[in-house]
Amino acid sequence: MDSSALSHLSAPRLSPIHCFNSTDFNERSHFLPRRSAAATAATADFAIEAQNLSFSIATRQGNSVPILEDCSLRIPSGQLWMLLGPNGCGKSTLLKVLAGLLNPNGGTFTVKRPKSFVFQNPDHQVVMPTVEADVSFGLGKFDFSNDEVRRRVAKALDAVGMGSYMQRPVQTLSGGQKQRVAIAGALAEACKVLLLDELTTFLDEKDQIGVIKALKNTLDVSDDVTALWVTHRLEELEFADGALYMEKGKIVKRGDASRIMNFIKAKQSSYFREINQ
């Protein structure tokens, strides 16, 4: 979409970029060559596609309030994409529609299956007493042998860098470790699409970077796992293959992470110039 859609001024309520200590980054994942979103778009198959989605809520007075309007997007398979935008623009609502937790009023969408939604609050993610029990919890619905369950749990925990935490009581984990256990639970079920709603909101800086690094590594070693990550933190864009910027219920910009980063910085500068006049 072109930038004329952005003529109105809105405050990009995003946390400022701040620098991490270089030792915080896993160099292997952080410095992997970026896959170009534009280049991939022409050839890739898409794990997530939506056309002209709309979603409204009904007020007690009987009015309909639009939350998503004419919202379209495509996410190539196997990539980590981020969804950013001002508070209340509809990011979580869009993610819930894609997860099948909310029914849209209009439009169409497809998301590869199995798909998993991971919530913001780490304490809502883990339900079992130990890490191993929690990750194997979702496998109960399959007819797997004990060996197969153990193999899947170990592989999923390795992928998120928690292979040595198998027997740890979940109440001893940090918030970020709980989020990684939740992601491992989805991976153990051979999840193809991860829908991740502001996972780092309640985390301190170290935990925050641990979760995003674990996710990036997971996608790098997995055949075909795609993730859509809602965030307010601009520094997380460093890890993305591509990003979407949303305003007032629709996607207004899509592209490489650096393109979206520049776009948001320009909006922030313009906003600060305006309020300082």
Ligand SMILES: Nc1ncnc2c1ncn2[C@@H]1O[C@H](COP(=O)(O)OP(=O)(O)OP(=O)(O)O)[C@@H](O)[C@H]1O
């Ligand atoms: N059940 C609901 N009832 C009333 N309003 C709702 C409901 N769910 C969402 N909204 C409104 O829809 C808009 C979009 O909400 P949503 O949570 O999707 O935005 P968001 O971009 O994820 O916001 P944030 O960045 O603050 O988390 C907001 O104005 C919100 O108040």
